[in-house]
Amino acid sequence: MTLAVYQGDLLAQTREWTSLHDEELRRRAVKAAGEKDIATLVSMTVAYLAHQGGSGVLTSARTVEAYELGTRQFIEYATGQAVNLLRPGRHDAQNYINHMLAAGRKPAGAQLKVAAASCLYRALRWAGATEADPFRDAKVPKDRTPGIIKRPPYSEDDLQDVLEKADVHEKFLLFLVSHAGLRISEALALDWEDVDESGKRLHVRSGKGRKGRVVAMSTSLARAARHYRALYGPGGPDHHDGRRATPGTRVFRYGSTPTARYHLGKAFKAAGVPFRGFHPGRKYAGTRLIQQIKDFGRVAAHLGHESVDTTRKGYAQLAADDLKGDLSGW
Structure with a gap:
């Protein structure tokens, strides 16, 4: 619908x-x-x-x-x-x-x-x-337990295991969630004109609270987007698995979360990794970015959070071992 x-x-x-x-x-x-x-x-x-x-x-x-x-x-x-x-x-x-x-x-x-x-x-x-x-x-x-503890992100190893078993469609969807940090509703609402592989940018038009934003694409996501467009973009070929090129402007043929869960869940099952939904992918993006750039404001903008406190409290707290290097000489 x-x-x-x-x-x-x-x-x-x-x-x-x-x-x-x-x-x-x-x-x-x-x-x-x-x-x-x-x-x-x-x-x-x-x-x-x-x-x-x-x-x-x-x-x-x-x-x-x-x-x-x-x-x-x-x-x-x-x-x-x-x-x-x-x-x-x-x-x-x-x-x-x-x-x-x-x-x-x-x-x-x-x-x-x-x-x-x-x-x-x-x-x-x-x-x-x-x-x-x-x-x-x-x-x-x-509940005083931090969100990152209650609902932790997928680990790097888990994601790599899933990517090894995923097909082109599943990889693209997983990268949208775990690298671009998109909510599943935002990913399913993408039109082809919103995906700029050469410029490595995504235009999210239907963010939470109806707020749009531009999101940077990782190298892996841009590569996956090019591959997906070649196979399933407008004018793309039909496929032996029954899937056809996406009609019209919408990137995905379906718009429901249960259907997306079914597709991505297959890759997780094949990899032997428990599928805990799409949000742990967003948390992976937030946590990894915080560890890399240590700037909650920039990460909040990437994830589409209205408040930096949301990012700090629930998505991208520094890992417990982030201070290992600083404490090693004590």
């Missing part, structure tokens, strides 16, 4: 609610909350997110999916615990958080679920169904 079609669906879903008179909007919201009607409450929450949220109808599909899932899970919990959605008790929100933590969910994951549940209540207040704001004072404990 393309972004344009998705946004159209999101706008249509929003209008289903915004076209209602205030009293009808309130009536439907009250009825859905009273019956704990998951489908209706999820629809209302997404409509509110697209109408009143920071990104409006430009909210990414991934964000919408996360909020849909989080809203559904909270309503299921509320149903099981007999929580009155319109008149929640003063302990209900914290009980939900504690329930998730006791079940083994990490604080960061719990925070995402709280964001969805809080959005549900903003939607209910928007609809005039309640004044309740149960998550306002609820607390999710902070």
